[in-house]
Amino acid sequence: MSDPQQRRILLARQPSGPLSADDFLLDTTPVPDPGPGQTLCRNLLLSIDPAARAWMSGPTYRDQLEVGEVIAGYTLAEVVRSDVDELAPGTIVATQGGWQEYALVDTTTLRPISGRGSLEDRVSVLGVTGLTAYFGLVRVGRPEAGQTVVVSAAAGATGSVVGQLARTLGCRVVGVCGSRAKADFLRDELHFDAVVDHHTDDLRAALAAACPDGVDVYFDNVAGRVLTSVLPLMNTHGVIVSCGSVSAYDGEQPASLRALPGLIVTRRLRMEGFLVHDFEDEWEQGEEFLAAELESGRLTSVHDVYDGLERAPEALIDLLAGGNIGKRLVRIASEEG
Numbered sequence: 001m002s003d004p005q006q007r008r009i010l011l012a013r014q015p016s017g018p019l020s021a022d023d024f025l026l027d028t029t030p031v032p033d034p035g036p037g038q039t040l041c042r043n044l045l046l047s048i049d050p051a052a053r054a055w056m057s058g059p060t061y062r063d064q065l066e067v068g069e070v071i072a073g074y075t076l077a078e079v080v081r082s083d084v085d086e087l088a089p090g091t092i093v094a095t096q097g098g099w100q101e102y103a104l105v106d107t108t109t110l111r112p113i114s115g116r117g118s119l120e121d122r123v124s125v126l127g128v129t130g131l132t133a134y135f136g137l138v139r140v141g142r143p144e145a146g147q148t149v150v151v152s153a154a155a156g157a158t159g160s161v162v163g164q165l166a167r168t169l170g171c172r173v174v175g176v177c178g179s180r181a182k183a184d185f186l187r188d189e190l191h192f193d194a195v196v197d198h199h200t201d202d203l204r205a206a207l208a209a210a211c212p213d214g215v216d217v218y219f220d221n222v223a224g225r226v227l228t229s230v231l232p233l234m235n236t237h238g239v240i241v242s243c244g245s246v247s248a249y250d251g252e253q254p255a256s257l258r259a260l261p262g263l264i265v266t267r268r269l270r271m272e273g274f275l276v277h278d279f280e281d282e283w284e285q286g287e288e289f290l291a292a293e294l295e296s297g298r299l300t301s302v303h304d305v306y307d308g309l310e311r312a313p314e315a316l317i318d319l320l321a322g323g324n325i326g327k328r329l330v331r332i333a334s335e336e337g
């Protein structure tokens with residue numbers, strides 16, 4: 001009898017400029033056997049993260065993705081085989097399973113996940129996305145009630161959670177996004193106080209009109225033109241939370257930050273980058289908080305799901321072009337199947 005096979009998606013070539021379908025290769029290979037200390041996981045849901053594009057261009061907080069490698073990515077998976085009693089077959093785990101149907105994972109890295117929320121919630125608002133928003137806003141940004149918080153990529157996975165959490169803290173929340181549909185969603189469904197489209201010709205003027213009292217905390221998911229437009233509006237002792245720089249991931253030229261050093265001094269700004277992994281010791285407490293917010297109805301979980309591993313390249317290309325509302329996921333398999 002032939003070995004069971006699985007599908008996986010590899011980096012076909014080093015991309016230059018905006019990603020295209022030709023940068024990916026769908027491949028078939030035998031399902032691997034776990035060795036000592038390894039667990040075989042079956043990926044169910046794949047998180048589509050803009051950082052995957054940055055990983056293809058050079059080293060970041062992880063090594064560069066090389067041609068021929070499986071595209072890296074967070075997954076929610078079920079255990080198929082493990083030599084550890086706590087990881088019985090069918091146990092749901094959060095892992096870095098990559099763009100493939102099955103993954104061999106170092107058993108010591110497997111993170112038990114709570115049973116709260118849906119599977120989609122557990123890889124989004126109760127997973128790395130929600131934790132990024134929570135720790136970035138609460139621990140790095142530290143906004144106070146009554147202050148103005150601006151968040152970019154506001155209708156995306158991280159931004160939509162940041163904005164909602166800032167509202168519950170009593171802040172005035174201004175979202176920056178890239179379409180009319182997203183603006184309507186943020187205003188009507190998530191109750192943002194104001195929304196600005198970053199394609200607007202005079203972005204700085206539009207932001208100034210939306211932030212009559214200036215900006216106290218800017219949660220920056222995109223850098224580029226949005227960052228340079230928010231900068232002059234920062235209040236004294238304002239905070240810029242540098243979470244990511246999507247505008248630069250897919251080949252766009254970085255915007256000039258000539259005004260930044262002067263403004264940091266005169267306005268006594270704090271600009272601080274962070275990685276969600278900096279807070280790994282506190283993730284459990286963060287998950288508790290987010291689950292309580294979700295259950296209370298104060299936090300809305302928004303997913304944008306594609307079906308089928310083969311659609312992962314399209315899902316990432318479309319996300320980088322701003323096609324998603326909420327957390328972009330790819331369903332690779334169902335729990336029962």
Ligand SMILES: NC(=O)c1ccc[n+]([C@@H]2O[C@H](COP(=O)([O-])OP(=O)(O)OC[C@H]3O[C@@H](n4cnc5c(N)ncnc54)[C@H](OP(=O)(O)O)[C@@H]3O)[C@@H](O)[C@H]2O)c1
Nearest residue numbers: 132153156157158177178221222244245246247275276322
């Ligand atoms: N620091 C950490 O530990 C950490 C962890 C996770 C994620 N991140 C970062 O968080 C950010 C958001 O990630 P996510 O997963 O939540 O993605 P996301 O916001 O759901 O999707 C990315 C969004 O970026 C926007 N965008 C794309 N190009 C843009 C441009 N040139 N200018 C302005 N906006 C642009 C698009 O929305 P529009 O339609 O609004 O343009 C798109 O929907 C990323 O920078 C990511 O790398 C950081």
